[in-house]
Amino acid sequence: MNDRAPLPATLVERLRAIVGDRGLITGASDLEPYAVDWRGQFRGRAALLVRPASTGEMSRVVALLSQAGVGMVPQAGNTSLCGASVPDASGAQVIVNVSRMNRVRAVDLENDTITVEAGCILAELQRVAAESDRFFPLSLAAEGSCEVGGNISTNAGGTQVLRYGNMREQVLGLEVVLPDGRVWDGLRGLRKDNTGYDLKHLFIGAEGTLGIVTAAVLKLYPKPRAVATALAAVADPAAAVALLGRMRAACGERVTGFELVSRLCLDLVLANIPGSRDPFGQPHPWYALVELFDSAEGGGLATMLEEALGAAAEEGLVADAVVAASESQRQELWALRENISDAQKVEGYSVKHDVSVPVSRTVELVAEADSALRAAFPGIRIVAFGHLGDGNLHYNAFPPPARANDTAAWSLEVNKLVYDIVHRLGGSISAEHGIGALKRDELPHYKAALELDLMRAIKGVLDPRGIMNPGKVLRP
Numbered sequence: 001m002n003d004r005a006p007l008p009a010t011l012v013e014r015l016r017a018i019v020g021d022r023g024l025i026t027g028a029s030d031l032e033p034y035a036v037d038w039r040g041q042f043r044g045r046a047a048l049l050v051r052p053a054s055t056g057e058m059s060r061v062v063a064l065l066s067q068a069g070v071g072m073v074p075q076a077g078n079t080s081l082c083g084a085s086v087p088d089a090s091g092a093q094v095i096v097n098v099s100r101m102n103r104v105r106a107v108d109l110e111n112d113t114i115t116v117e118a119g120c121i122l123a124e125l126q127r128v129a130a131e132s133d134r135f136f137p138l139s140l141a142a143e144g145s146c147e148v149g150g151n152i153s154t155n156a157g158g159t160q161v162l163r164y165g166n167m168r169e170q171v172l173g174l175e176v177v178l179p180d181g182r183v184w185d186g187l188r189g190l191r192k193d194n195t196g197y198d199l200k201h202l203f204i205g206a207e208g209t210l211g212i213v214t215a216a217v218l219k220l221y222p223k224p225r226a227v228a229t230a231l232a233a234v235a236d237p238a239a240a241v242a243l244l245g246r247m248r249a250a251c252g253e254r255v256t257g258f259e260l261v262s263r264l265c266l267d268l269v270l271a272n273i274p275g276s277r278d279p280f281g282q283p284h285p286w287y288a289l290v291e292l293f294d295s296a297e298g299g300g301l302a303t304m305l306e307e308a309l310g311a312a313a314e315e316g317l318v319a320d321a322v323v324a325a326s327e328s329q330r331q332e333l334w335a336l337r338e339n340i341s342d343a344q345k346v347e348g349y350s351v352k353h354d355v356s357v358p359v360s361r362t363v364e365l366v367a368e369a370d371s372a373l374r375a376a377f378p379g380i381r382i383v384a385f386g387h388l389g390d391g392n393l394h395y396n397a398f399p400p401p402a403r404a405n406d407t408a409a410w411s412l413e414v415n416k417l418v419y420d421i422v423h424r425l426g427g428s429i430s431a432e433h434g435i436g437a438l439k440r441d442e443l444p445h446y447k448a449a450l451e452l453d454l455m456r457a458i459k460g461v462l463d464p465r466g467i468m469n470p471g472k473v474l475r476p
Contacts, residue, residue: 024049036086038080044087049097058101066467072095074149075150077142085208114129114134136219140157153207166432171200172219188217209459210463225294225297226292243318261288288388289336356431358425365425366393370382373414377402387431435472436472440473444475
């Protein structure tokens with residue numbers, strides 16, 4: 001039964017006139033995949049979905065919906081983990097999807113920039129950069145389906161932030177359709193521009209609450225000519241942090257990725273992801289996945305990595321290590337890390353945390369959170385992994401048997417324990433996934449009142465009617 005509140009037929013037909021039949025989805029069953037998030041945690045209902053194919057169409061669509069006072073939910077690849085890209089349950093909101101806007105508009109090799117539309121899939125952006133003998137560094141497990149507009153709107157991180165920074169660091173210019181339909185053309189490929197407020201930063205990480213990103217000018221980098229990757233077995237997070245310091249001292253800026261993986265994470269992948277293989281002959285409590293890039297060719301990078309790991313082993317920081325001898329072996333090592341989220345999904349419900357603290361305090365975070373959770377919830381299984389190189393850990397947990405039928409209340413208790421520790425250590429409750437709907441009500445507990453006032457003021461200026469991704473990030 002379809003009990004969605006219908007939009008006026010005249011409004012639907014005016015939208016159809018702008019985007020055509022291909023750009024409009026109205027059937028309840030056809031809308032279903034767009035109204036649920038990747039984890040299946042957030043499920044809403046939309047009045048319809050509109051897919052403009054150009055900035056001009058997007059501007060006209062947004063202006064029309066704005067005039068009608070209809071709430072809009074910007075959506076790209078819909079890989080959000082915090083519910084930012086799905087509608088609420090009212091059936092009155094319209095999903096505005098950018099996936100048809102997927103062109104690469106320009107590649108400027110002399111300026112080392114690429115201009116792409118918001119619906120461009122991240123893996124396609126990476127491919128075009130590689131074909132141009134350049135490199136785009138944003139890399140995450142969802143890169144085969146996530147889209148640039150979503151990456152910008154969540155300020156995506158991934159596995160190479162240690163060297164290249166978050167998505168914010170890659171953006172030079174933006175094109176944005178504002179909540180009233182006006183188009184801000186900020187597609188400038190400038191690395192220096194001190195002409196007042198740098199407006200693009202308002203929209204990066206705003207999760208579609210201030211406008212819809214339609215295109216971006218992004219940085220390109222020299223293509224790596226040499227890559228060296230290893231999985232090192234370590235005793236605990238303290239040894240991993242010490243190893244990170246030794247690697248950076250020995251290899252400098254070549255250290256591109258440094259990921260922490262607990263043994264339980266590896267066990268989940270081995271049990272739930274077919275074809276996975278343990279590269280070690282015996283289990284170890286923790287692992288560090290280390291990767292080096294160099295823009296110069298030659299075989300010296302692998303030697304540098306091996307020598308650095310050897311020195312760390314002599315210090316007692318590394319118990320064993322496997323260095324990839326081929327690209328296929330490198331991919332196998334990365335698959336163990338990148339498949340952790342999928343393995344958790346197969347295993348069942350877990351509460352997830354995307355938190356960050358200064359790298360120097362990650363050991364305290366794991367120790368204190370482990371102790372607090374195990375004392376409060378005997379039998380809990382803690383799944384800790386993530387981007388140790390930039391202090392961002394995905395600190396997740398499966399409920400103990402005693403709370404298996406009480407996951408909603410249990411999750412709130414776990415969140416408070418973990419977030420209070422993160423906050424006390426000077427950290428953030430959202431490192432790279434955003435706030436969305438999932439953490440909206442937590443934000444006031446961990447964000448200064450003045451910061452929230454400033455955020456609401458900005459929202460009020462750009463979206464005074466509150467129709468752009470309503471209910472996300474900030475309370476209505």
